[in-house]
Amino acid sequence: MQDVPVKFEKWFAEQNWHIRDYQRDMIGAYSRREDTLLIAPTGGGKTLAGFLPSLIDLAVKEGEAKLHTLYISPLRALTNDIQRNLNRPVAEMNLPIKIGVRTGDTKQYQRAKQRKWPPDILLTTPESLMLLLSYPDAAEYFSELKTVIIDELHSFATNKRGDFTSLALARLKTLAPDHIRFGLSATIADADSAAKWLGPTGSPAKIIEVTGSAPPVLEIMTPETRYPLGGHNPRFAVKDIYAAIKTAKSAIIFVNTRAQTEHLFQELWKVNTDNLPIGLYHGSLSRERRQMTEASIASGHIRAVVSTSALEMGIDWGDVDLILQVGAPKGVSRLLQRIGRSNHRMDEPSNAVLVPCNPLEAVECAVAINAIRLGQRDGxxxxxxAMDVAVQYIVNRACAGKFKKRQTLNEIRSSWPYRNLSKSDFDLLVGFAEDGGYALQAYDRFARLTSTSRGYQISSAQQARRHRMNIGTIVEYAKLKVRRFPNMKSKRGRNIGEIEERFVMGLTPGDRFIFAGEVLRYHGVRDMALEASPAPKRLPPKVPAYAGGMMPLSTFLAKGVRRTLSDPKLWQDLPDQIQSWLHLQSEFSQLPKSKGVLVEGFFDRGVHVIVIHSFEGRKVNMALGLLMTRRMETRGLKPLTYSITDYALTITSIEPVNEVESLMTQDILDEEYQAWVIEAPMVKRSFRKIATIAGLTEQRLPGAKRTMKQVTFSTDLIYDVLLKYNPDHILLRIAREEAERDLLDLHRLRDWLADVQGDVNYKILPHASPLAIPSMMQLGKETVIGDAKLAILEQASHDSLANSRLETVKNYLDDKQTNP
Structure with missing residues (x-):
């Protein structure tokens, strides 16, 4: 057992705490210089365990200030909270330690001060770290680094931001080869892979895994009113949600999108007869508004807050004792992360209530709850x-000084995600960074690197500046500041956040919209800011739309939902209404089996409809819809529209579909896909993001921010030029591969098509089945351009139409019993 200095033992005792065994193990790992992945339940002192070795080491520091410990967080809010929590033991033990925060919210004068006089511990984000690594003094700045702590590792290690961070870690290992890495997480599903990601290639981190003693208390809300049969609107349960808030000391209400936070916040205040302090939190609010809410939550001065995932990680929640998850969780690990915000202590159970918004979401909630009880995770x-991230890193490396190709290739390969990067691909990436490639090399704008006898360097100070302004992998729609005026006679307004440009394009002066928890009247745009003032609430306002709306359904949950639907023995934890709905489905049509696929066909409101109950998530259903409608068009079936949910694909057509299995054979990925991909708008959409990350175009320019229209025009033009004159360009290859993987999930579709071959159960029905009704609520989302393009399909209304369809089913079954 690792010894701890008396001063620290005494401080723990004064808090009525004791140093846990795994916290001592982390001190031991530090002394042995072992990279370590710590997996421990929320609330048990996991973050303190990561910092404890550094605090002990720094307690006896001598000499001039040098950066000792770097903490990397995926969220700006988390760095602010960690600073508050670390300042307490530092002050109470009178430790000679300086702590600094460096994020996008940090003011310019503070950044300059930190670079000149580094703090002992710097709390930052991946993007701010890469920016620090782009300066010529990076080698000196990080030379004495001893520890890097990566918090909430599960939340970004598997995506492009994780690739980005892994390259930054590789650079740090070159600059400070003796430092060690600590990774922290409560919900890692694949610990072995995470340990490889954390450690240098060929040397995975050691794993310390801790189990909690108090399982969470979870339940599905049974509202006073019935669950809607389709859609994602929680309005039906607002009174029940408010009643739950009243029983709690403090509550967090998680929803899946920013638009839903604004909408639910408004609905809660309509029923807030006790005038409880209910707040709002999401990433588009201003820094001041976010920080004020964070402080209110930590101090216990807020009764409830409606939030997106922006508040689901790491923060100390004070008196929060209840979590409400509104809508389906979409992932077991994501749900576990959220519910861990209540009773933020390892020895006390978290309490959570799940509020599904339609019957299939209720099934998904039940499956997630059962998985947590069994200790299962997903991710x-x-x-x-990603290659586009590697290009950005190569340019970043050049900004800091000259580099040799061989050393930089070895450095990149020392990062686990890039361990297999070939020299030929690396040469293509460097060549692209140097002049843009064959079709673009005549334009100085794309010449970012210069080759010299001593290596490669950035071509100009202007190129370095442009690069630094656009560091990162998060490509967003352009946003406008929202400037709120008390009234339009006032000359002074204040910034309350940002709103996406594409939403603003749909507004005309006088329109009302919801933002930052209030109804505002739109007056216009001036100096890249939307100007608005408070508006009366008499008319229904619009809700801002944000990119990246719907979370993907995990494969684990998708399989669990299908398994539950297929076996009535697994329905006992479902609300009575949902069980009745499933019994009605089994009587009218058939329950989906755990294997194969159920397809239902019927005539509805003047068109023929097929519903493919795949349970494979939105990406697979999107790809299948694109390809099946193309095949249907060639066969003269005249498809009209298709729509997707996580659970099903719905296609309408003028002609009836008498045989469905041949429409979704495995060769659809060869025939229809290859014909479609050449002109696919999705590949062009993928290219836009790749081109932005790789530096072909920028979101921000010196003194200006480009509109999404400008970015789209620029990238679409480059795409067309490359496709015509340089079709083998590496960025086009990356765009196709990424569209297949991330936008369409073709690998998952290929596996699913193989699994269902010969096991397609096609039921011809007189009406839509209960199981098909939630999918029918989405009808008209995508129009197929073909022979049927002039046909008009009336948009499905919501609850009234859904209930009338269910009533039709019931009447049909009653008639069948009376007149067999």
Whole structure:
């Protein structure tokens, strides 16, 4: 057992705490210089365990200030909270330690001060770290680094931001080869892969895994009113949600999108007769508004807050004793992360209530709850590193000074995601960074690197500046500041956040919209800011739309939902209404089996409809819809529209579909896909993001921020030029591969098509079945351009239409019993 200095033992005792065994193990790992992945339940002192070795080491520091410990967080809010929590033991033990925060919210004068006089501990984000690594003094700045702590590792290690961070870690290992890495997480599903990601290639981190003693208390809300049969609107349960808030000391209400936070916040205040302090939190609010809410939560001065995932990680929640998850969780690990915000202590159970918004979401909630009881986790797979991120890193490396190709290739390969990067691909990436490639090399704008006898360097100070302004992998729609005026006679407004440009394009002066928890009247745009003032609430306002709306359904949950639907023995934890709905489905049509696929066909409101109950998530259903409608068009079936949910694909057509299995054979990925991909808008959409990350175009320019229209025009033009004159360009290859993987999930579709071959159960029905009704609520989302393009399909209304369809089913079954 590792010894701890008396001063620290005494401080723990004064808090009525004791140093846990795994916290001592982390001190031991530090003394042995072992990279370590700590997996421990929320609330048990996991973050303190990561910092404790550094605090002990720094307690006896001597000499001039040098950066000792670097803490990397995926969220700006988390760095602010960690600073508050660390300042307490530092002050109470009178430790000679300086702690600094460096994020996008840090003011310019503070950044300059930190670079000149580094703090002992710097709390930052991946993007701010890469920016620090782009300066010529990076080698000196990080030379004495002893520890790097990566918090909430599960949340970004498997995506492009994880690739980005892994390259930054590789650079740090070159600059400070003796430092060690600590990774922290409560919900890692694949610990072995995460340990490989954390450690240098060929040397995975040691794993310390801790189990909690208090399982969470979870239940599905049974509202006073019935669950809607389709859609994602929680309005039906607002009074029940408010009643739950009243029983709690403090509550967090998680929803899946920013638009839903604004909408639910408004609905809660309509029923807030006790005038409880209910707040709002999401990433588009201003820094001041976010920080004020964070402080209110930590101090216990807020009764409830409606939030997106922006508040689901790491923060100390004070008196929060209840979590409400509104809508389906979409992943077991994501749900576990959220419910861990209540009773933020390892020895006390978290309490959570799940509020599904339709019957299939209720099934998904039940499956997730059962998985947590069994200790099961899910998560995205670790994949090969993204090439566009590697290009950005190469330019970043050049900004800091000259580099040799061989050393930089070895450095990149020392990062686990890029361990298999070939020299030929690396040469293509460097060549692209140097002049843009064959079709673009005549334009100085794309010449970012210069080759010299001593290596490669950045071509100009202007190129370095442009690069630094656009560091990162998060490509967003352009946003406008929201400037709120008390009234339009006032000359002074204040910034309350940002709103996406594409939403603003749909507004006209006088329109009302919801933002930052209030109804505002739109007046216009001036100096890249939307100007608005408070508006009366008489008319229904619009809700801002945000990119990246719906979370993907995990493969684990998808399989669990299908397994539950197929076996009535597994329905006992479902609300009575949902069980009745499933019994009605079994009587009218058939329950989906755990294997194969159920397809239902019927005539509805003047068109023929097929519903493919795949349970494979939105990406697979999107790809299948694109390809099946193309095949249907060639066969003269005249498809009209298709729509997707996580659970099903719905296609309408003018002609009836008498045989469905031949429409979704495995060769659809060869025939229809290859014909479609050449002109696919999705590949062009993928290219836009890749081109932005790789530096072909920028979101921000010196003194200006480009509109999404400008970015799209620029990238679409480059795409067309490359496709015509340089079709083998590496960025086009990356765009196709990424569209297949991330936008369409073709690998998952290929596996699913193989699994269902010969096991397609096609039921011809007189009406839509209960199981098909939630999918029918989405009808008209995508129009197929073909022979049927002039046909008009009326948009499905919501609850009234859904209930009338269910009533039709019931009447049909009653008639069948009376007149067999």
């Amino acid at each position: 995205e797979d670790f994949t090969e590193g």
